[in-house]
């Protein structure tokens with residue numbers, strides 16, 4: 490047992506086995522996590538809620554379990570934070586929006602049920618962009634999260650609180666969501682591992698929907714091995730989510746051990762030359778040295794083209810807001826969350842429409858309103874075919890690009906596509922405030938995996954000259970998460986980056 494290092498430096502297996510054997514109590518682990526949050530979260534603002542008493546009670550209950558009942562729970566005593574868009578029964582869940590202020594769901598999301606059954610302890614909710622719309626965690630009713638590597642910078646988004654919570658070692662695992670990159674981009678900005686599973690691999694039941702045909706839940710962790718352990722618990726069909734898929738779930742940790750000789754890695758270099766990418770030279774350098782690591786491990790590089798990649802960002806920013814505008818119609822002040830008062834309104838204006846209007850106007854933030862307007866416009870009669878319909882056609886072409894590179898004949902097909910996770914490292918807070926389009930363009934490498942539903946993983950791949958983390962992204966065939974994990978694990982074993990940690994202020 491690694492008694493010499495602080496418990497928050499332990500990996501999942503070390504904590505779990507320590508709790509199982511009684512070498513450390515679940516209460517000690519939980520307390521370490523809560524203490525760290527109490528010390529540092531006033532600076533980083535990664536948490537929107539901390540369930541101190543409940544978490545300690547659950548930990549104590551684990552410590553009281555008989556030895557025989559401890560043995561089969563894969564996440565026994567592991568403290569976990571979850572993004573504030575995932576429902577947990579009786580616990581505040583707001584999507585970082587004023588419109589859900591004080592909302593306490595009457596049920597657990599399927600992922601929460603699974604984590605609890607596995608013995609994990611939910612210690613709190615993490616900050617994010619409102620309804621997961623954003624790339625910086627600045628669009629949050631709770632204010633921005635700060636990047637643990639540099640408090641003047643964004644941790645990325647929308648799961649910025651989740652990535653910061655792992656990087657700052659509040660807990661070894663955070664559960665995020667990824668609609669257009671929101672697990673992978675913050676993971677890259679904060680120097681942690683982030684995995685977006687295949688669409689349908691993990692149940693979305695209990696996730697406050699942003700764009701239902703894109704959204705997936707996945708883990709942010711310190712290592713690929715930890716990501717594999719969490720995916721094992723989250724993955725699998727769920728009768729409560731008709732879009733979850735009854736595909737067998739492999740033993741993710743067992744596959745980490747196999748080698749990658751003969752793997753064919755697709756390198757879409759032409760994509761980096763596209764003007765919109767404006768790729769940073771440190772990011773390119775890290776990418777090239779990652780490719781060298783893979784070839785040294787016996788993989789083969791194959792030049793590929795993804796002809797429609799340049800259209801991914803505009804396609805995403807039409808279809809995702811269209812779905813969002815429909816999903817967010819339910820926040821009307823009637824069923825849950827905020828209801829604006831009509832006090833002060835003229836008697837003639839005290840009607841239902843005025844209540845909707847005031848509630849939505851005061852409850853939603855600027856970015857959410859922007860997306861509702863964009864989406865409503867794209868779906869409206871007369872524009873539907875020109876915008877939404879056209880974007881759906883391009884979405885199919887983007888999917889075909891990937892089908893072609895993955896399923897082509899033996900001499901051209903590849904097993905995985907590798908590219909940077911983001912064109913740059915973490916940007917400064919406020920840097921894109923005046924110009925949302927430049928922020929949208931930063932999603933150029935991540936949105937395709939959501940448009941196509943394919944699995945994608947970001948692994949720490951170096952530091953810039955300013956000592957900011959860089960991410961490397963692997964995109965695989967549908968339901969091939971095991972393969973991505975194996976490849977990323979090989980990369981991680983050959984490089985020091987996942988051990989790099991920020992020095993916290995405070």
Ligand code: GLN
Pocket residue numbers: 621622623624646647666667668669670671672699809932
């Ligand atoms: N940055 C993207 C957006 O703003 C992705 C968000 C997400 O994945 N939730 O839509």
